[in-house]
Amino acid sequence: MPDGGPFRVGLLGHGTVGAAFARLMKERADAIEAEVGRRAELSGVLTRSRGDFADILERSDLIVELMGGLDPTRDYVLRAMAAGRHVVTANKQLLSQHGEEVFDAARRGQVQLRFEGAVAGVVPAIRVMSETLAAAHIERVHGIVNGTTNYILSQMTATGATYAEALREAQGMGYAEADPTEDVTGKDAAAKMAILARLAFNAAVRLDEVSYEGIERITPDDIAYAKDLGLSLKLVGSAERIDGAVAVHVYPAFLYADHPLASVNGAFNAVTIESPAITEITLSGPGAGGVQTASAVLGDVVSAMIPPPSLPPPAVPQRIVTDTEFSFYLHLEVADRPGVLAQVAEILGMQGVSIKSVVQKGLGDEARLVMVMHPVLESSFRAAVDLIARLDFVREAPRVIRVIEETFD
Numbered sequence: 001m002p003d004g005g006p007f008r009v010g011l012l013g014h015g016t017v018g019a020a021f022a023r024l025m026k027e028r029a030d031a032i033e034a035e036v037g038r039r040a041e042l043s044g045v046l047t048r049s050r051g052d053f054a055d056i057l058e059r060s061d062l063i064v065e066l067m068g069g070l071d072p073t074r075d076y077v078l079r080a081m082a083a084g085r086h087v088v089t090a091n092k093q094l095l096s097q098h099g100e101e102v103f104d105a106a107r108r109g110q111v112q113l114r115f116e117g118a119v120a121g122v123v124p125a126i127r128v129m130s131e132t133l134a135a136a137h138i139e140r141v142h143g144i145v146n147g148t149t150n151y152i153l154s155q156m157t158a159t160g161a162t163y164a165e166a167l168r169e170a171q172g173m174g175y176a177e178a179d180p181t182e183d184v185t186g187k188d189a190a191a192k193m194a195i196l197a198r199l200a201f202n203a204a205v206r207l208d209e210v211s212y213e214g215i216e217r218i219t220p221d222d223i224a225y226a227k228d229l230g231l232s233l234k235l236v237g238s239a240e241r242i243d244g245a246v247a248v249h250v251y252p253a254f255l256y257a258d259h260p261l262a263s264v265n266g267a268f269n270a271v272t273i274e275s276p277a278i279t280e281i282t283l284s285g286p287g288a289g290g291v292q293t294a295s296a297v298l299g300d301v302v303s304a305m306i307p308p309p310s311l312p313p314p315a316v317p318q319r320i321v322t323d324t325e326f327s328f329y330l331h332l333e334v335a336d337r338p339g340v341l342a343q344v345a346e347i348l349g350m351q352g353v354s355i356k357s358v359v360q361k362g363l364g365d366e367a368r369l370v371m372v373m374h375p376v377l378e379s380s381f382r383a384a385v386d387l388i389a390r391l392d393f394v395r396e397a398p399r400v401i402r403v404i405e406e407t408f409d
């Protein structure tokens with residue numbers, strides 16, 4: 001890479017983020033030059049209808065990948081690094097499915113690979129975890145890493161809207177895609193949590209090792225009853241160390257009001273990082289959007305203009321576990337007759353599940369039982385719920401949502 005001349009940036013993708021990035025880099029060129037002593041210039045743009053990858057690669061010091069997807073993106077990114085070019089990407093699919101291959105290629109090519117825009121938009125979770133907290137022993141990360149679902153749940157909470165109504169509104173506001181599947185099923189958040197787990201624990205967690213559950217089945221009732229118990233509902237990603245292993249999940253969860261993520265509303269994202277050395281740090285801000293993500297991508301480009309490179313160390317083999325302890329909320333529609341609560345409590349007790357709080361409401365000859373449990377192994381709780389579902393007085397399939405208990409006083 002010649003020093004002194006312009007720093008040549010090849011841009012792959014010119015859609016929502018790519019076009020915003022090209023604009024922002026032009027706008028900020030003077031300020032960047034004043035800061036790092038070199039001018040950043042676009043050396044070529046690739047879309048489906050214009051540009052040639054090999055030609056752009058030849059003329060670039062760094063490749064910004066904003067095409068998304070795996071194919072041909074993975075090939076382009078690997079080729080760029082093999083040719084000694086730094087890469088900046090916002091592609092969570094690529095990193096959560098081929099992360100180790102991509103990190104290895106960066107190491108072999110002795111180039112930088114930066115990806116702040118891949119998780120939580122402009123919230124600097126990647127930088128803080130891989131630089132500021134590089135010496136901290138991170139025990140757990142909780143994140144609201146999908147703005148679409150956070151917006152939908154916030155609207156359901158604020159207005160009592162159904163899931164379908166809130167989704168339509170999110171689509172109208174541009175917060176949800178026409179096909180919202182990746183977001184509402186939790187898959188998008190799962191990919192981001194796999195990336196955060198890689199950085200937090202130095203464990204190679206692939207997307208298919210993250211269990212995820214979405215928000216499609218959440219009802220206004222769940223939210224209304226939770227309010228009675230002092231809880232608010234979020235789609236939460238969790239990545240934690242458990243007995244020498246690593247567990248990564250995404251699930252709708254109730255949070256007590258003083259949890260740092262409980263007040264993160266709308267399309268915002270937030271990440272809470274826990275380590276004995278620091279207690280807890282929560283970072284929050286806009287989770288997506290062309291300009292916001294482009295700003296994170298440009299920050300990575302500026303960092304890459306200044307050596308030394310920052311790459312996570314090679315992953316070490318670690319066990320990934322899926323059956324872990326959670327607190328649960330259980331919502332039952334039952335016949336209103338004596339002994340119902342006692343029978344439910346007995347089954348829970350047999351599986352080692354203890355009840356923390358109960359709300360019971362009579363509705364004519366039916367009743368609604370809403371309970372929060374103390375932490376218990378998920379398999380034990382699910383076994384109890386399977387038995388409860390078969391009781392003759394249970395009118396509908398039981399509803400189960402996790403509850404996150406921690407607060408940091």
Ligand SMILES: NC(=O)c1ccc[n+]([C@@H]2O[C@H](COP(=O)([O-])OP(=O)(O)OC[C@H]3O[C@@H](n4cnc5c(N)ncnc54)[C@H](OP(=O)(O)O)[C@@H]3O)[C@@H](O)[C@H]2O)c1
Nearest residue numbers: 013014015016017047048049066067068090091288289293
């Ligand atoms: N949108 C956000 O708010 C956001 C936030 C965080 C991260 N991201 C990530 O940023 C990346 C880009 O997202 P986006 O929303 O900007 O996507 P987008 O609007 O769909 O733009 C994709 C761009 O890539 C080009 N492209 C796609 N496949 C190509 C191929 N095979 N060859 C050449 N060009 C190709 C498209 O070309 P055409 O113009 O010819 O179609 C388009 O210019 C994704 O990895 C996404 O996950 C997005």
